[in-house]
Amino acid sequence: VINGERYVSAQARDAVQAAAAQLGYVANKAARDLAAHTPRTVAVIVNDAATRLTRDANTAALILALQTQLAACGYRAVTVLLGAGDDDKSAADFLRSGSADGAILLSGEECPLILQAIGQTKLPAVLLCSPGNSSKNGTDGTDGADSDLVSVAIDDEAAARDVSSQLVLAGRTRIAMIAVGLDREYGRARLRGFTTTLGAGFDARLVIEARGFTYDAGQAAMRELLNRHPGVDGVFIASDVVAAGAVQVLHAAGRRIPEDVGVVAFDGNEWSERCEPALTTVRQPMGELAHTATGTLIAMLAGTPAVSIRLPAETLVRSSV
Amino acid sequence: VINGERYVSAQARDAVQAAAAQLGYVANKAARDLAAHTPRTVAVIVNDAATRLTRDANTAALILALQTQLAACGYRAVTVLLGAGDDDKSAADFLRSGSADGAILLSGEECPLILQAIGQTKLPAVLLCSPGNSSKNGTDGTDGADSDLVSVAIDDEAAARDVSSQLVLAGRTRIAMIAVGLDREYGRARLRGFTTTLGAGFDARLVIEARGFTYDAGQAAMRELLNRHPGVDGVFIASDVVAAGAVQVLHAAGRRIPEDVGVVAFDGNEWSERCEPALTTVRQPMGELAHTATGTLIAMLAGTPAVSIRLPAETLVRSSV
DNA sequence: TTGTAAGCGTTATCAT
DNA sequence: ATGATAACGCTTACAA
Numbered sequence: 001v002i003n004g005e006r007y008v009s010a011q012a013r014d015a016v017q018a019a020a021a022q023l024g025y026v027a028n029k030a031a032r033d034l035a036a037h038t039p040r041t042v043a044v045i046v047n048d049a050a051t052r053l054t055r056d057a058n059t060a061a062l063i064l065a066l067q068t069q070l071a072a073c074g075y076r077a078v079t080v081l082l083g084a085g086d087d088d089k090s091a092a093d094f095l096r097s098g099s100a101d102g103a104i105l106l107s108g109e110e111c112p113l114i115l116q117a118i119g120q121t122k123l124p125a126v127l128l129c130s131p132g133n134s135s136k137n138g139t140d141g142t143d144g145a146d147s148d149l150v151s152v153a154i155d156d157e158a159a160a161r162d163v164s165s166q167l168v169l170a171g172r173t174r175i176a177m178i179a180v181g182l183d184r185e186y187g188r189a190r191l192r193g194f195t196t197t198l199g200a201g202f203d204a205r206l207v208i209e210a211r212g213f214t215y216d217a218g219q220a221a222m223r224e225l226l227n228r229h230p231g232v233d234g235v236f237i238a239s240d241v242v243a244a245g246a247v248q249v250l251h252a253a254g255r256r257i258p259e260d261v262g263v264v265a266f267d268g269n270e271w272s273e274r275c276e277p278a279l280t281t282v283r284q285p286m287g288e289l290a291h292t293a294t295g296t297l298i299a300m301l302a303g304t305p306a307v308s309i310r311l312p313a314e315t316l317v318r319s320s321v
Numbered sequence: 322v323i324n325g326e327r328y329v330s331a332q333a334r335d336a337v338q339a340a341a342a343q344l345g346y347v348a349n350k351a352a353r354d355l356a357a358h359t360p361r362t363v364a365v366i367v368n369d370a371a372t373r374l375t376r377d378a379n380t381a382a383l384i385l386a387l388q389t390q391l392a393a394c395g396y397r398a399v400t401v402l403l404g405a406g407d408d409d410k411s412a413a414d415f416l417r418s419g420s421a422d423g424a425i426l427l428s429g430e431e432c433p434l435i436l437q438a439i440g441q442t443k444l445p446a447v448l449l450c451s452p453g454n455s456s457k458n459g460t461d462g463t464d465g466a467d468s469d470l471v472s473v474a475i476d477d478e479a480a481a482r483d484v485s486s487q488l489v490l491a492g493r494t495r496i497a498m499i500a501v502g503l504d505r506e507y508g509r510a511r512l513r514g515f516t517t518t519l520g521a522g523f524d525a526r527l528v529i530e531a532r533g534f535t536y537d538a539g540q541a542a543m544r545e546l547l548n549r550h551p552g553v554d555g556v557f558i559a560s561d562v563v564a565a566g567a568v569q570v571l572h573a574a575g576r577r578i579p580e581d582v583g584v585v586a587f588d589g590n591e592w593s594e595r596c597e598p599a600l601t602t603v604r605q606p607m608g609e610l611a612h613t614a615t616g617t618l619i620a621m622l623a624g625t626p627a628v629s630i631r632l633p634a635e636t637l638v639r640s641s642v
Numbered sequence: 643t644t645g646t647a648a649g650c651g652t653t654a655t656c657a658t
Numbered sequence: 659a660t661g662a663t664a665a666c667g668c669t670t671a672c673a674a
Contacts (some may be wrong), residue, residue: 024438024441025417029415029418029419030350033351034351034352049381049385050381050382050385053374054591057374059374063370064402068404076411079400080400083385083389087389087392093347096346097347097348098351270375
């Protein structure tokens, strides 16, 4: 009765359900997992969770969406939050302990132990890598644990091309970029998009890399930029939080937005919305990302081979340019 | 060898460990839980997680701290994120399914099914209720599930008394309050603190309740306040996000802070820090709260009866008053 | 210090 | 449509 209700009389079923409801009976998870050989659980691993959750409020929504959609497919999502430290061993052990059928990684950093665990156990896994994409490193030394996972993300390069073109269209001529995470593929992709858009007008000296995904880093980068190139009249900042910091500095320096300098950003979270004025930015389609990731994983769980997917991201035009 | 290493020769132990490392062996969690009758896992249940995580970036840090501290005691923390909807049934089932030895609730809302599950299964649980404390309702109808859990929180009333006294000390005479969550005990406690501080100067007409814990709600409340009482020269706003919205409206209305109106807030998260000027606020000691909560739960797990605890919270004096 | 056997609460299979 | 019986991979007690 409790399970797929094979061949039970309506009478028996009702009786059992009534009893279960009365006693508050729920099948023991451990026993069930042990016998059934499938926990019907997927691990959602969030690396550097504190940073990621504070940097982008949408992350919480993403995780919730994943949970909801997995639940709809009969899977329990177990969110594994990792701190900054070395605790990715515990997450790796979790995967090895047979507690999950598959994993979704929201991971901006390297986590070799997890990749290794996935490789060795051949656990289906998908990398949901925006905005914290990890670079696709080739074959690293670790014993056959080939780490080219299936990944789901937006097309960072196209999106960057899109937003930054807003600056060009507005007639800006001294356009700079505050880049972020150039050691990761997504960071480089955003830079490529910017470069392509500017074309002949591109000047490498106008590109500054913020040291980290923070408000403070944005302030520092913008100060440096204004210092070195007081004449800038447009900036593409590759992340909303960073942009918020940069905007603060712009205001403090007496620059009006968009009159004196146009600003466009990337991510589409609350930071860009709370700026004065609200920033034109790239909205990451969290719902679709979650949907695609769970869809892909479920397919893999069912044995279907899956491929990486890039989703298009829409530019949110506001009044900052 | 894998477990408490009872009486094993060093030789045997080394051999086993080497083998385990080589094979990447980790004991099957399900089998272990089933046999041992104790999953050594505690559920960290976050109700209305999307709201809570976006409203207060410190929540992520809190959860991480809980995880770390539980891990230090040999417990795995399973974070159960609940959305706004009715899914607290799934969390309740999780508890009933014997997957956890105990629970820590970060819950601002009512979640009757969870309380009921805890009551019926007699699972040790502690309510970590700042800033989303639920009111201590007496005995509600539900069959004997008495919901007076052990709780850990700051002393909201004392803290509110403290911050709002900053306004009085600064010589403000028309002091208002934007309250939040008056349907919850912590919301009422903050109001009581305010009332006490003002003493004879208290004027109930200067208290407005924001409808929700959001930036938008803060804007709306402040607009109404300015409308009804243009002469206010000080405001205590019971939550940082709400305060951020209110401050925006104050600026838009041409009021200078602190020259024209002094502002103090509550929570001590990034919102109050990013305001211009940074807001004087109450810092919630997340680390200590986490520590106290885990300590209490671990004690309960060991059979020691535990009691509720209120922690003092410090006022962060900045330049907004 | 090491080996052996029973049993944890389910699922799956086979017989009824 | 239902009842009986062997796993599942471990822990725990007890025997060696």
